[in-house]
Amino acid sequence: MHPVNADHNFLLHHHSVDAAPRLLGATLRHESDEGPVTVRITEVEAYLGSQTSDFPDPGSHGFRGKTNRNAVMFGPAGFLYVYFTYGMHYCANIVCGTAGTSSGCLLRAGEVIEGRELAKSRRAAAKKEVELAKGPARLTQALGLGREHNGLPVFESPLTLRLADAAPSPQHLSTGPRVGVSGPGGGHEYPWRFWLSGDKTVSTYRPAKPRQAPAV
Template identity: 50%
Template sequence: MSQVGLRRAERDDLLGLPVDVAPRLLGGVLRTTVGGRAVAVRLTEVEAYHGQGTGETPDPGSHARMGRTARNATMWGEPGHLYVYLSHGIHSCVNVVSGPEGVAGGVLLRAGEIVEGADAAAARRPAARTPRDLARGPGRLGDAVGLRHPVHDGLDAIAAAPRHGATARLWLRDEPLTVIASGPRVGVAGVGGTDAFPWRFWIPGDPTVSAFRWGRGAGPRMLD
């Protein structure tokens, strides 16, 4: 894959904390090949998640908030790997690990536009009514690019090394987008889903950005 204005991501691009790395992914592309079928998605919406001891502010919405476990181990590993987890027992969601190795963090890929392999994405997402719905939401994006938990958890999107019949490669814009929006994360329960954590970033006006909803017990804070 070669597109004007894009370059292959390097590990050094992802060494910062997720809240700093996340906006940099917007407009970039994740390309996967699974079962011989390639799909590329231009990233339009992402969310940052920190782990225990990551950054100055504890993140109550993170899978790694209580420390390292078998489930979240990939978040503590080398930046550029993909943390693929199962949501609601059904949907495989994809995160790009960021931060130094041993410091937990990831950027959830919430939504994007399929720019290559639309037929393959549509075959994996038969319920999608329009092209914009193919990867509009993290579970849909995971389905569209063909990555599944647990077999593809840990896939390296920098080295593009194969894992269980899949490869992934992350591309970034040569010049980061200058106009982005930010706000609370979608559907995160409690304070982690309030505007105390404006760690969701998206491209304003892009039709593939997912719909916002407050999580259980979350909502706008009342300021004095």
């Protein structure tokens, strides 16, 4: 596939774990009928998952192969994978890598830097400005993203993704285990989650709920 710009080219040639640091400090803009909202990304989580990846990743939606739901992740980089979860929330991933791999970065949190009033109206429950996009489902809500945005290109209207010029310096980059994934692939064995050190908009870490009570 022909890349539309340098950022697209970068995503096509890197899988999610390598692309994740360049998504920190990146901006994603969505211009809806209601107006534009832009989020500066402060926290992401990498997912690999398909059998074509270097590491097995049972935590990924793509781990068991391509289905109707996760098909977008198996396509080339530069598209949005939006899925519905917990019966009420949407989460968004930036698809990374080449077609045939199911590599993607879940957008976990960000800072609203354009369209604050619109974001606030979409996020009535948010008490403070840092809560507008603090969490993956909150971020999609602030941006006004839903089922209809699954599979849309992130470098074409109504979406505009701009990567950071460079990965954060080690001083500003933190990594850790996954949020909300239990069992193998939960990620204590690998740093899947990346965030900007000390940023107030990063979601508060909650360990995954164990599948069964720990043996005494």
